[in-house]
Amino acid sequence: MKQQKAVVVFSGGQDSTTCLFWAKKQFGEVETLTFDYGQRHKLEIECAQSIARELGVKNTVLDMSLLNQLAPNALTRTDIEIEQKAGELPSTFVDGRNLLFLSFAGVYAKQAGARHLVTGVCETDFSGYPDCRDAFVKSMNVTLNLSMDYPFVIHTPLMWLSKAQTWKLADELGAFDYVRTKTLTCYNGVIGDGCGECPACRLRSHGLHTYLGEREGADAK
Numbered sequence: 001m002k003q004q005k006a007v008v009v010f011s012g013g014q015d016s017t018t019c020l021f022w023a024k025k026q027f028g029e030v031e032t033l034t035f036d037y038g039q040r041h042k043l044e045i046e047c048a049q050s051i052a053r054e055l056g057v058k059n060t061v062l063d064m065s066l067l068n069q070l071a072p073n074a075l076t077r078t079d080i081e082i083e084q085k086a087g088e089l090p091s092t093f094v095d096g097r098n099l100l101f102l103s104f105a106g107v108y109a110k111q112a113g114a115r116h117l118v119t120g121v122c123e124t125d126f127s128g129y130p131d132c133r134d135a136f137v138k139s140m141n142v143t144l145n146l147s148m149d150y151p152f153v154i155h156t157p158l159m160w161l162s163k164a165q166t167w168k169l170a171d172e173l174g175a176f177d178y179v180r181t182k183t184l185t186c187y188n189g190v191i192g193d194g195c196g197e198c199p200a201c202r203l204r205s206h207g208l209h210t211y212l213g214e215r216e217g218a219d220a221k
């Protein structure tokens, strides 16, 4: 795949940055595509742009503000609390968000001469977003191919990884410190280890400490 080009769906967070490092290893040419849907923190867009710049890949920001028009949610509206009640999807959930992102990424990628799409969606992070599940992504892959008569391949390197395993992958790619200090996952807009309080920080930190514990255990042997 060294001769081929890939587009990474890129938010500047831990997962998509790990995917970017992964894609840079796999493909001869890599671009990143970032969706601006009126996130609480403009910083998320700036963070994605600066990571792309530092890693020497092209970044394009697509205006997806229509998403907020369709479905107001806690990621874009400060008057909606970020919360998750037991057995329900979190208030950050937006119906069809990944469906729309992958559709736009497909149209973009074909124009850019790329047939590979890389996305950091994951079925094991317990968030339960239906359009982040493996069955959906496979179905979307077929739909994209049929819709544009073009042989897309959607890659999901994190699909079956736990958060701890995603840290391990970053480490194997030589990107552990970079991902730890430069990416933005926190809902309160704090880069790196984050605010430590919001659900995204708690998930990230739990995975990080699980992985660091395993790594220390392995070093001690």
Ligand SMILES: [Zn+2]
Pocket: 185, 186, 187, 188, 189, 190, 194, 195, 196, 197, 198, 199, 200, 201
């Ligand atoms: Zn946080």
